[in-house]
Amino acid sequence: xxxxxxxxxxxxxxxxxxxxxxxxxxxxxxxxxxxxxxxxxxxxxxxxxxxxxxxxxxxxxxxxxxxxxxxxxxxxxxxxxxxxxxxxxxxxxxxxxxxxxxxxxxxxxxxxxxxxxxxxxxxxxxxxxxxxxxxxxxxxxxxxxxxxxxxxxxxxxxxxxxxxxxxxxxxxxxxxxxxxxxxxxxxxxxxxxxxxxxxxxxxxxxxxxxxxxxxxxxxxxxxxxxxxxxxxxxxxxxxxxxxxxxxxxxxxxxxxxxxxxxxxxxxxxxxxxxxxxxxxxxxxxxxxxxxxxxxxxxxxxxxxxxxxxxxxxxxxxxxxxxxxxxxxxxxxxxxxxxxxxxxxxxxxxxxxxxxxxxxxxxxxxxxxxxxxxxxxxxxxxxxxxxxxxxxxxxxxxxxxxxxxxxxxxxxxxxxxxxxxxxxxxxxxxxxxxxxxxxxxxxxxxxxxxxxxxxxxxxxxxxxxx
Amino acid sequence: xxxxxxxxxxxxxxxxxxxxxxxxxxxxxxxxxxxxxxxxxxxxxxxxxxxxxxxxxxxxxxxxxxxxxxxxxxxxxxxxxxxxxxxxxxxxxxxxxxxxxxxxxxxxxxxxxxxxxxxxxxxxxxxxxxxxxxxxxxxxxxxxxxxxxxxxxxxxxxxxxxxxxxxxxxxxxxxxxxxxxxxxxxxxxxxxxxxxxxxxxxxxxxxxxxxxxxxxxxxxxxxxxxxxxxxxxxxxxxxxxxxxxxxxxxxxxxxxxxxxxxxxxxxxxxxxxxxxxxxxxxxxxxxxxxxxxxxxxxxxxxxxxxxxxxxxxxxxxxxxxxxxxxxxx
Numbered sequence: 001x002x003x004x005x006x007x008x009x010x011x012x013x014x015x016x017x018x019x020x021x022x023x024x025x026x027x028x029x030x031x032x033x034x035x036x037x038x039x040x041x042x043x044x045x046x047x048x049x050x051x052x053x054x055x056x057x058x059x060x061x062x063x064x065x066x067x068x069x070x071x072x073x074x075x076x077x078x079x080x081x082x083x084x085x086x087x088x089x090x091x092x093x094x095x096x097x098x099x100x101x102x103x104x105x106x107x108x109x110x111x112x113x114x115x116x117x118x119x120x121x122x123x124x125x126x127x128x129x130x131x132x133x134x135x136x137x138x139x140x141x142x143x144x145x146x147x148x149x150x151x152x153x154x155x156x157x158x159x160x161x162x163x164x165x166x167x168x169x170x171x172x173x174x175x176x177x178x179x180x181x182x183x184x185x186x187x188x189x190x191x192x193x194x195x196x197x198x199x200x201x202x203x204x205x206x207x208x209x210x211x212x213x214x215x216x217x218x219x220x221x222x223x224x225x226x227x228x229x230x231x232x233x234x235x236x237x238x239x240x241x242x243x244x245x246x247x248x249x250x251x252x253x254x255x256x257x258x259x260x261x262x263x264x265x266x267x268x269x270x271x272x273x274x275x276x277x278x279x280x281x282x283x284x285x286x287x288x289x290x291x292x293x294x295x296x297x298x299x300x301x302x303x304x305x306x307x308x309x310x311x312x313x314x315x316x317x318x319x320x321x322x323x324x325x326x327x328x329x330x331x332x333x334x335x336x337x338x339x340x341x342x343x344x345x346x347x348x349x350x351x352x353x354x355x356x357x358x359x360x361x362x363x364x365x366x367x368x369x370x371x372x373x374x375x376x377x378x379x380x381x382x383x384x385x386x387x388x389x390x391x392x393x394x395x396x397x398x399x400x401x402x403x404x405x406x407x408x409x410x411x412x413x414x415x416x417x418x419x420x421x422x423x424x425x426x427x428x429x430x431x432x433x434x435x436x437x438x439x440x441x442x443x444x445x446x447x448x449x450x451x452x453x454x455x456x457x458x459x460x461x462x463x464x465x
Numbered sequence: 466x467x468x469x470x471x472x473x474x475x476x477x478x479x480x481x482x483x484x485x486x487x488x489x490x491x492x493x494x495x496x497x498x499x500x501x502x503x504x505x506x507x508x509x510x511x512x513x514x515x516x517x518x519x520x521x522x523x524x525x526x527x528x529x530x531x532x533x534x535x536x537x538x539x540x541x542x543x544x545x546x547x548x549x550x551x552x553x554x555x556x557x558x559x560x561x562x563x564x565x566x567x568x569x570x571x572x573x574x575x576x577x578x579x580x581x582x583x584x585x586x587x588x589x590x591x592x593x594x595x596x597x598x599x600x601x602x603x604x605x606x607x608x609x610x611x612x613x614x615x616x617x618x619x620x621x622x623x624x625x626x627x628x629x630x631x632x633x634x635x636x637x638x639x640x641x642x643x644x645x646x647x648x649x650x651x652x653x654x655x656x657x658x659x660x661x662x663x664x665x666x667x668x669x670x671x672x673x674x675x676x677x678x679x680x681x682x683x684x685x686x687x688x689x690x691x692x693x694x695x696x697x698x699x700x701x702x703x704x705x706x707x708x709x710x711x712x713x714x715x716x717x718x719x720x721x722x723x724x725x726x727x728x729x730x731x732x733x734x735x736x737x738x739x740x741x742x743x744x745x746x747x748x749x750x751x752x753x754x755x756x757x758x759x760x761x762x763x764x765x766x767x768x769x770x771x772x773x774x775x776x777x778x779x780x781x782x783x784x785x786x787x788x789x790x791x792x793x794x
Contacts, residue, residue, distance in 0.1 A: 118576035150498065165507055177573040180774055181721045182564050183701075184573055186509065186694035193510035318563055318571075319602030322510075322691070385556040385600025391576065 069446020097210035257456020282431035290424025509695035516689035566717030607673025637738030645731035
């Protein structure tokens with residue numbers, strides 16, 4: 001049924017209702033002069049008779065039941081799709097973007113730390129660097145497949161273009177370092193600069209746009225189905241009016257068809273309402289203790305990795321002007337990490353609802369504090385001229401060494417991110433489960449509603465023939 | 466799995482667009498355009514392209530810039546002197562380079578600083594303490610004067626040319642090395658002997674060096690970088706056409722990469738001195754006494770001939786040389 005016709009027929013119907021007719025006779029008095037509004041008057045004349053009236057009601061009910069069904073099913077299908085989007089599309093994108101950022105930060109920290117150690121790189125650091133680049137490349141491809149914003153696509157393009165340049169520079173640095181030639185350090189500086197000035201800002205931008213894309217999808221998936229609910233409530237209203245009207249006109253209390261139709265539509269209302277309410281709840285929870293939590297923890301982890309990188313580069317720079325700049329970077333990143341008020345780690349602890357995660361986060365904070373103290377000690381050593389001692393402390397993997405503590409912190413944060421990721425996936429799955437069968441159910445019930453009202457009114461109309 | 470999901474998606478979009486006309490769902494499937502940016506080559510951190518040059522200051526006339534203070538008291542350390550102060554600190558703070566092969570560089574395999582300048586600093590420490598107690602600070606060319614003036618270091622031993630302009634800010638020891646400014650090109654580039662032949666080409670030197678000023682005074686385009694090795698990286702990457710600086714530095718580049726080709730003509734004399742705070746004349750005199758000792762004892766020649774792990778020495782790269790004679794005011 002075309003929408004335009006409904007609008008036209010609805011208006012005379014409602015104005016007619018207010019005519020306060022209680023008798024089962026054709027209405028002539030209220031008819032408008034045909035000279036003034038010929039078209040409207042013809043319509044009223046035609047619908048003025050009871051069978052005409054009932055036919056119109058039947059048509060309206062049929063349309064409303066159909067519209068409710070279509071809107072309801074469309075809502076379930078598109079919500080299901082949005083939830084798929086939360087888990088597969090923008091969710092995967094959001095996680096991929098965070099992984100890219102973290103892997104790149106870790107690659108930088110690992111490369112600088114290996115250079116600080118000197119000599120031939122340890123297999124452990126080499127493996128870690130390779131793994132970081134591998135993960136960054138794969139997650140970049142994942143992000144490229146799911147990105148839908150221009151800013152995100154630009155960031156992915158820049159990352160894709162610069163990552164091979166970065167790895168090329170690192171390989172050059174490595175080759176020269178292994179030959180004992182100082183130009184290797186210059187390649188490392190250039191690589192680190194490329195990372196800081198081009199790769200990490202692009203990764204940050206990708207993360208920002210992916211994060212808001214995910215949040216938007218989550219918002220859309222968690223809205224109430226307003227259009228469907230409006231149609232359903234309107235259908236129920238017209239059903240109620242029809243039944244009251246029929247009761248008044250025919251003195252028969254129940255019309256089985258219309259009653260069945262009403263029950264079906266109430267069920268549609270209940271099912272759709274409950275399913276979308278539950279789904280929205282799971283989506284919100286998946287955001288609060290899932291994706292939003294991952295973002296905070298990843299921010300903390302990236303701050304820790306950049307602090308670690310700055311610690312190494314400060315020692316590599318060995319007292320020059322850039323040493324002071326890098327030390328300032330360490331202080332900034334550690335400040336972000338230890339900020340008890342608005343720092344990401346503090347916020348993550350505040351938002352945490354998982355009791356198993358509480359000790360992990362507490363330990364992460366304690367580890368960051370311990371590292372901060374060790375850093376102060378090694379900076380003091382370096383300032384006093386005990387460079388070798390400072391480097392040893394920075395590279396120490398023994399208990400209380402800076403390398404050990406920063407690695408511990410990284411592992412704890414990675415563990416927390418893993419756990420938040422599990423929560424995110426579980427809640428998204430639960431949201432999807434809440435909608436199971438809702439599409440088919442709503443569709444079938446709408447058909448029952450349509451059939452019931454058609455059947456119920458058809459019988460009344462037939463009585464006039 | 467794929468097809469039903471796709472159909473559902475199309476259905477959802479069709480239903481949403483057609484019946485309900487919600488705009489958000491319709492706009493979701495437009496793919497963003499990929500940018501077609503030009504590749505920007507990587508550059509060293511802190512590169513100035515073209516170089517920002519300080520105001521040309523009138524080169525003051527100080528007579529002979531290589532003339533330093535005569536070591537009146539030899540190696541004696543009087544109480545209350547600068548050397549006694551350094552002894553009390555229990556460490557000699559020296560600004561060096563850690564990027565210039567064979568002069569001051571970090572050996573990546575040992576993490577230790579090596580090179581001629583570094584060894585000179587160690588000799589001074591040995592004279593003061595009887596052992597090596599040096600805190601090395603790796604500084605860039607433009608940090609040399611401020612680090613000495615602000616007392617961040619006791620002295621700077623870092624391929625530093627003595628000239629009258631610098632004598633206004635710091636004091637210099639007697640000359641301990643004589644370098645010459647030359648030009649390095651790469652690979653197939655024709656070897657050039659003068660900067661005039663590089664008109665319009667990009668020539669690299671370190672920020673705050675005497676070389677960058679020489680390049681700026683020619684028809685070549687100066688490109689300034691924080692560290693000398695950044696110049697070598699840019700030369701290798703093809704982002705500059707040539708490097709012009711002291712042969713002491715360029716020879717180190719040629720030793721690291723056989724494609725670096727050096728000119729043979731000396732464009733200017735570059736006498737190296739140790740920079741010390743102007744207010745510590747006693748320390749300048751003391752260092753001059755140490756340098757006298759190095760010249761006379763043959764230690765200077767030993768350091769000049771000392772080969773690194775790869776077998777390179779200043780002698781093997783620059784040819785035989787003897788220590789420049791000390792001049793005093």
